[in-house]
Amino acid sequence: MRRKLTLKDVSRESGLSTFTVSRALAGAEGVSKESREAVLRVAEEMGYVPNLAAQKLRGVASSTIAVITAGTSNAYYLDMMNGIQAVAQDMDQTVVLTDIAIGGVYDIGRERQTIQRLLEGRVGGVISTLTLLPESVKRLEDWEIPIVFVDSSPPEELPYVPSVTTDNYNASLLVGAHLQSHAFQDWLLLVYPPIWSSRKERERGLRDAAAKAGATIEVVEAGNNAASASKALRDCLGRRGGRLPDILIAGNNPILLGAFQVARERNTIIPDNMAMVCFDDFPFAPYLDPPVTVLNERSEEIGRLSAHMLTEIMSAQIEARKAGKPAAPIYTNEHQLQVPVDLVVRRSCGCPDPTRSRS
Amino acid sequence: MRRKLTLKDVSRESGLSTFTVSRALAGAEGVSKESREAVLRVAEEMGYVPNLAAQKLRGVASSTIAVITAGTSNAYYLDMMNGIQAVAQDMDQTVVLTDIAIGGVYDIGRERQTIQRLLEGRVGGVISTLTLLPESVKRLEDWEIPIVFVDSSPPEELPYVPSVTTDNYNASLLVGAHLQSHAFQDWLLLVYPPIWSSRKERERGLRDAAAKAGATIEVVEAGNNAASASKALRDCLGRRGGRLPDILIAGNNPILLGAFQVARERNTIIPDNMAMVCFDDFPFAPYLDPPVTVLNERSEEIGRLSAHMLTEIMSAQIEARKAGKPAAPIYTNEHQLQVPVDLVVRRSCGCPDPTRSRS
DNA sequence: TATCGGCTGCTAAACGTTTAGGATGGTGCA
DNA sequence: TGCACCATCCTAAACGTTTAGCAGCCGATA
Numbered sequence A, B: 001m002r003r004k005l006t007l008k009d010v011s012r013e014s015g016l017s018t019f020t021v022s023r024a025l026a027g028a029e030g031v032s033k034e035s036r037e038a039v040l041r042v043a044e045e046m047g048y049v050p051n052l053a054a055q056k057l058r059g060v061a062s063s064t065i066a067v068i069t070a071g072t073s074n075a076y077y078l079d080m081m082n083g084i085q086a087v088a089q090d091m092d093q094t095v096v097l098t099d100i101a102i103g104g105v106y107d108i109g110r111e112r113q114t115i116q117r118l119l120e121g122r123v124g125g126v127i128s129t130l131t132l133l134p135e136s137v138k139r140l141e142d143w144e145i146p147i148v149f150v151d152s153s154p155p156e157e158l159p160y161v162p163s164v165t166t167d168n169y170n171a172s173l174l175v176g177a178h179l180q181s182h183a184f185q186d187w188l189l190l191v192y193p194p195i196w197s198s199r200k201e202r203e204r205g206l207r208d209a210a211a212k213a214g215a216t217i218e219v220v221e222a223g224n225n226a227a228s229a230s231k232a233l234r235d236c237l238g239r240r241g242g243r244l245p246d247i248l249i250a251g252n253n254p255i256l257l258g259a260f261q262v263a264r265e266r267n268t269i270i271p272d273n274m275a276m277v278c279f280d281d282f283p284f285a286p287y288l289d290p291p292v293t294v295l296n297e298r299s300e301e302i303g304r305l306s307a308h309m310l311t312e313i314m315s316a317q318i319e320a321r322k323a324g325k326p327a328a329p330i331y332t333n334e335h336q337l338q339v340p341v342d343l344v345v346r347r348s349c350g351c352p353d354p355t356r357s358r359s
Numbered sequence C: 001t002a003t004c005g006g007c008t009g010c011t012a013a014a015c016g017t018t019t020a021g022g023a024t025g026g027t028g029c030a
Numbered sequence D: 001t002g003c004a005c006c007a008t009c010c011t012a013a014a015c016g017t018t019t020a021g022c023a024g025c026c027g028a029t030a
Helices: A007-014 A018-026 A033-046 A052-058 A075-090 A108-120 A134-142 A168-181 A198-213 A226-239 A253-265 A299-322 B007-014 B018-026 B033-046 B052-058 B075-090 B108-120 B134-142 B168-181 B198-213 B226-239 B253-265 B299-322
Strands: A064-069 A094-099 A125-128 A147-150 A163-166 A186-191 A216-221 A247-250 A275-279 A293-296 A336-339 A342-344 B064-069 B094-099 B125-128 B147-150 B163-166 B186-191 B216-221 B247-250 B275-279 B293-296 B336-339 B342-344
Touching: A007 A018, A007 A033, A018 A033, A052 B052, A064 A075, A064 A299, A075 A094, A075 A299, A075 B075, A075 B094, A094 A108, A094 B075, A108 A134, A125 A299, A147 A299, A163 A168, A163 A198, A163 A299, A168 A198, A168 A247, A168 A275, A168 A293, A168 A342, A186 A198, A186 A226, A186 A253, A198 A216, A216 A226, A226 A253, A247 A253, A253 A275, A299 A336, B007 B018, B007 B033, B018 B033, B064 B075, B064 B299, B075 B094, B075 B299, B094 B108, B108 B134, B125 B299, B147 B299, B163 B168, B163 B198, B163 B299, B168 B198, B168 B247, B168 B275, B168 B293, B168 B342, B186 B198, B186 B226, B186 B253, B198 B216, B216 B226, B226 B253, B247 B253, B253 B275, B299 B336
Parallel strands: A064 A094, A064 A125, A125 A147, A147 A163, A163 A336, A186 A216, A186 A247, A247 A275, A275 A293, B064 B094, B064 B125, B125 B147, B147 B163, B163 B336, B186 B216, B186 B247, B247 B275, B275 B293
Antiparallel strands: A094 B094, A293 A342, B293 B342
């Protein structure tokens, strides 16, 4: 391997001081055009690659943002990540991906450990896809590292912390109204645990909607994955003596999958024997049997918005630091974003499919 | 913010030298039990957090591995990432995720830039989901950074570079044989570009299989996403005067989606008017209309295997470095892994669905 | 000519770790 | 007692950058 080159090597080779080389490479001022060009040429020729660790140590602002997830195999994360990546690229930020689940289930020890890791790495900012412990958020605050929650809310004790969420309450009201129009009386919500805080709003909205519709609603909690969902549903139907609800509302995608599994086992015909709707649209939803009615959460947009918000906070912070100001991240109430949701009606709720004439 | 604490602070507070503190925190020897405990206690009390940048600068082995993707919204990446994450966690490695696509399509400039970034960050190892430029791989070699390709092969010029792939050629033979049993004569392969090198083996296998079956096969290339796939298919059917093939083979998931879109537009009934099979299983495949026959690539396993392989190479490297040996990564022929694939027969190929009696 | 200001570029210190090389004191042994 | 040896711990020098502080030079001005 050719020896690793340092600034000093470029300095020696170009006959200019490390100061000049550093400024030239950084594109900063205080260097004449000729010197700059000379430096760039020499650096290029020698194959010099700067050392980020040294820069960081010296106090250059961190350019990595961490995304915290908890291991669900939910397709909508893909879109969200795409959104985040897209703006991270534009902003010249590196994305580190962390998973605070062990074997697919959230683990509190893993959360602590992960936060510790991120502090050690002095990340520039954090995006979390689920509500974290207050303790975790406070540690980040201590270190002046901004965080934004995406598709989840901050811990209740710290309501001022930024978040980008879908308007889950109104979304639920929206489904609720639609279910009312079908005159369903017996609703069943099959849903993931409340660490993913969207759960709470979704449940609340549906309960209110059910009350308004004069319907009953049963809420069944499962783990955030298909296997757990199908088990929970099987148990629930067992308790009900096999009586199907009029409508099954799946809290998200993996849970819908679990429900489909159970439906197939029992040869349940959807929507004739039991209708279904689901939170979060996904690419294959229109092609399922039957096509499923869905609340379309704009996950890519949410991802983009959150990354955008985060990088803005980070930039403001860097400006402040330059000006010698205190550099804690500044959160305003513009940092609480809600994006609306639309109901995409397909056949699983009992409506005729608008996009296809059934053979 | 409470002032940032350094080793020196812990040293002062505990009355022990930085040497001792460092060794104690690292769990290394040369420190008495009492000193160690004292150090740990004080560090804990003060809320000391080590600075990774400083460690790295000093030459501590990097503990981050980078995953390179090119922005496709393909659900199977999720599982692969889960596999990678799982072993990364075990090995105490941080995962950084990079996307060398711009707006969803591969970009060569972005590839170069990304490699540069990774070098600057002195990552410990790289996993790539697509074939990179020889130039990129060579740069990593220069810097003694190991790389393993997953679900893709190394550039042809560098065949010794590790990879974990599915046995795509035999997989294609497998589908081919099944298609032959259906006596399909007119095959159409709709497929993504060859940067994702699995494309080549898949195509080769199918061509061989078609020849053997005495069938004709047309290969249509699309971009690696649904929109592009449906456009390509529409164009192709146009060229064919609307004549459908007996069987459409979708190169992967997003492409299958594109095909479904076209089928719906034209009211094509699958498998009656045209049969379909697809590479890569996905959770909802059994519940589509019709359930789709699929080659089940074990993406989670592939992810795990690749991460495992990479971390092993990295460990060997660290050992070597400790022993004062040259520390270039060592690649053997055990680092070329192929995992088998199974054919999951459902209804879209024209078979009766084994798991469901059609109403 | 003397003075001044504006560029440009230098030297050297600092960032927070790890570790080579050495000092210290205690123990075992002859 | 004197000596060798060991475990423990210390001092100080790196690692590769950035940047405060200063110095030299040039041309403009009085």
